[in-house]
Amino acid sequence: MHTVKPLQPARALFPGLIASATVAAAATFLSQHYGAPVMLFALLLGMAMNFLSQEGPCRPGIELAAKHLLRLGVALLGLRITYGQIAALGWGPVGLVVGSVVVTIVVGVLVARLLGFRTPFGLLTGGAVAICGASAALAISTVLPAHERKEQATLFTVIGVSALSTLAMVAYPMVAHALGYSDHATGLFLGATIHDVAQVVGAGYGVSTEAGDTATVVKLMRVAMLMPVIVVFAALYRRHGTVGERPPVLPWFVVAFAMLVVVGSLGWVPTAVQAFGNDASRWCLVIAISAIGLKTRMAEIVSVGIRPIALMVIETVFLAGLTLLA
Numbered sequence: 001m002h003t004v005k006p007l008q009p010a011r012a013l014f015p016g017l018i019a020s021a022t023v024a025a026a027a028t029f030l031s032q033h034y035g036a037p038v039m040l041f042a043l044l045l046g047m048a049m050n051f052l053s054q055e056g057p058c059r060p061g062i063e064l065a066a067k068h069l070l071r072l073g074v075a076l077l078g079l080r081i082t083y084g085q086i087a088a089l090g091w092g093p094v095g096l097v098v099g100s101v102v103v104t105i106v107v108g109v110l111v112a113r114l115l116g117f118r119t120p121f122g123l124l125t126g127g128a129v130a131i132c133g134a135s136a137a138l139a140i141s142t143v144l145p146a147h148e149r150k151e152q153a154t155l156f157t158v159i160g161v162s163a164l165s166t167l168a169m170v171a172y173p174m175v176a177h178a179l180g181y182s183d184h185a186t187g188l189f190l191g192a193t194i195h196d197v198a199q200v201v202g203a204g205y206g207v208s209t210e211a212g213d214t215a216t217v218v219k220l221m222r223v224a225m226l227m228p229v230i231v232v233f234a235a236l237y238r239r240h241g242t243v244g245e246r247p248p249v250l251p252w253f254v255v256a257f258a259m260l261v262v263v264g265s266l267g268w269v270p271t272a273v274q275a276f277g278n279d280a281s282r283w284c285l286v287i288a289i290s291a292i293g294l295k296t297r298m299a300e301i302v303s304v305g306i307r308p309i310a311l312m313v314i315e316t317v318f319l320a321g322l323t324l325l326a
Contacts, residue, residue, distance in 0.1 A: 016053075017287075
């Protein structure tokens with residue numbers, strides 16, 4: 001009996017991982033035969049099989065795939081991005097990222113107050129839209145003052161920003177194409193505007209390898225902004241005391257991504273290892289976005305009131321418009 005117990009957690013994860021991998025394999029097959037983006041097929045097929053993510057044997061594995069395989073896949077993308085590519089972006093994208101994050105959060109607070117919400121809700125939604133979606137919402141929530149509807153506000157923000165990010169993943173590449181953007185400019189636009197990392201990767205690599213690489217680098221610049229934003233918000237609300245245990249402000253996959261970029265730029269990664277890492281990264285990301293599709297429940301999204309939805313839509317449109325102008 002003692003030798004079986006350690007295997008129980010793995011057995012619990014197996015059905016959900018198999019379900020996510022099956023959706024990913026089907027999406028890959030359809031993509032290869034019809035020429036459409038594999039990430040879009042994975043998302044749509046996953047949403048069509050959403051019932052698997054309800055209470056049942058598949059749920060734990062789907063949760064694991066959506067979170068941890070996503071982060072692993074993004075970290076492994078560092079093997080294909082070099083310092084030369086990052087340097088080629090110049091200081092423009094850095095200024096764009098910093099400026100858009102700050103201005104979007106400020107606008108989020110102002111619009112929230114106009115719609116009758118308190119400042120913390122504007123900080124929560126504005127930070128989620130400006131930085132990295134659901135991950136930012138959960139991290140920012142830990143440093144905001146406690147109140148009776150805090151959990152509900154956090155849940156809505158996570159659902160809302162995930163839904164808007166999914167819509168942006170489909171719509172923004174078409175916007176960039178209609179505006180005649182190059183693959184490089186498209187990557188800048190996608191990385192600076194789409195909320196969640198998974199959807200940035202899906203949209204970017206759905207356009208081209210260059211757009212995907214550029215979008216990933218710009219997006220991870222936004223993710224890195226989470227650390228200073230958390231520090232500032234914590235200082236603003238320090239008088240309210242601590243609100244539970246706080247997660248790391250710089251996600252491990254960002255650190256791993258940066259380390260792999262450095263190692264790859266120095267030429268220390270053999271070609272065979274780089275090729276294997278690229279394939280592993282791709283499969284991790286396709287499986288992860290399949291799991292995200294499996295988790296997406298439209299009923300939860302449409303059950304909230306119109307004012308919170310309006311707030312997040314305004315923030316999202318503002319960020320996109322600001323980036324296009326820049």
